[in-house]
Amino acid sequence: MTEKQMLIADVITYFESWCPPLLAEKWDNVGLQVGTLDQTVSGVLTTLDVTEAVVDEAISQNANLIIAHHPLLFAPPKKLDTTTPKGRVIQKLMKHDITVYAAHTNLDIVEGGVNDLMADALGLEQKRVFLPAGHQTFKKLIVFVPKTHEQNVKDALHSNGAGNVGDYEKVSFVSEGNGYFQPNAEAQPFIGHAGEMERVEEVRIEVLVPEENVRRAVAAMIEAHPYEEVAYDIYPVEMQGKAYGLGRTGKLPAPMTLVELALLVKQRYNIQHVRFTGDASASVETVAVLGGSGRDYIDQALQQADVYITGDLTFHETQDAMLEGLCLIDPGHYAEQIMKQKVADYLQTAFANVPIHVSQVNTDPFQVI
Numbered sequence: 001m002t003e004k005q006m007l008i009a010d011v012i013t014y015f016e017s018w019c020p021p022l023l024a025e026k027w028d029n030v031g032l033q034v035g036t037l038d039q040t041v042s043g044v045l046t047t048l049d050v051t052e053a054v055v056d057e058a059i060s061q062n063a064n065l066i067i068a069h070h071p072l073l074f075a076p077p078k079k080l081d082t083t084t085p086k087g088r089v090i091q092k093l094m095k096h097d098i099t100v101y102a103a104h105t106n107l108d109i110v111e112g113g114v115n116d117l118m119a120d121a122l123g124l125e126q127k128r129v130f131l132p133a134g135h136q137t138f139k140k141l142i143v144f145v146p147k148t149h150e151q152n153v154k155d156a157l158h159s160n161g162a163g164n165v166g167d168y169e170k171v172s173f174v175s176e177g178n179g180y181f182q183p184n185a186e187a188q189p190f191i192g193h194a195g196e197m198e199r200v201e202e203v204r205i206e207v208l209v210p211e212e213n214v215r216r217a218v219a220a221m222i223e224a225h226p227y228e229e230v231a232y233d234i235y236p237v238e239m240q241g242k243a244y245g246l247g248r249t250g251k252l253p254a255p256m257t258l259v260e261l262a263l264l265v266k267q268r269y270n271i272q273h274v275r276f277t278g279d280a281s282a283s284v285e286t287v288a289v290l291g292g293s294g295r296d297y298i299d300q301a302l303q304q305a306d307v308y309i310t311g312d313l314t315f316h317e318t319q320d321a322m323l324e325g326l327c328l329i330d331p332g333h334y335a336e337q338i339m340k341q342k343v344a345d346y347l348q349t350a351f352a353n354v355p356i357h358v359s360q361v362n363t364d365p366f367q368v369i
């Protein structure tokens, strides 16, 4: 992609082709938070949280797009009082034309997102979704194309997420036939003349499209299709794809002691300290990991894993879980900062000429002495 007049909207469209807002939990508030998508992007800053220090960092880096994991706005504010910390942040963002975009539970859930990063950092194998919320759904897209343009249209569909089924990409079915049409006096047909019946050798291309890719696949298909009026159908299909949801479970490459795993967590998540409960010398192998606050899912972890890695654990729940025999490792909520580098890397591959920065501001409210 060229850097000329690259809009924030272009960056976000690309980001959402990996991490669609559709995946977010219903209660969440993801997407545009402050500003506009309709301006040229000068630079991007990725962060866990949007604090005043992060906004200052964006200003000093000349980045007018902040992509954060935690939404800046959650409960609808009743007023924007610029003497409050949040009001000041929003005022500063507006003054400097900085756009804030949040990818929260969708970034937790998506393949390659926060939870996969946390699982992969520990080398977990046989990974599965810890808390399945649903399954990927599909639409069947069928389009009729003159034979000459079969490849063009297929390429457009495939490069926009159509035909991705499980571990297979670029899956399609093509059959041949005849298309018939008669343009009226208003038409500007690619083939044929007004008022004359036409027969054209066409192909019927069928692809399955993951629900979240339907809009951009159809747009790209129409763009690549030579006809003025594109004949296509979209059907619902009953079959389900991969499970999606929060957290991951998996097996360590080899059993290790709880304290060894706690140290590995500390090192791989690049954090100052971890808390853990359980017998330090206990052997652990199956792991459930959930970024952020996972204390509500201790029961599910008990059924699926020897050890549960999650943040924001509190005294009584942890005590109860320990008595039930579950080992727990709490790397803190801030461990989610692992997303900053990944999001930056993902965008940098597509936007080589847009400066993309990873925030260096530590937004962890806790200090350890």
Ligand SMILES: [Zn+2]
Pocket: 070, 291, 292, 293, 333, 336
């Ligand atoms: Zn979080």
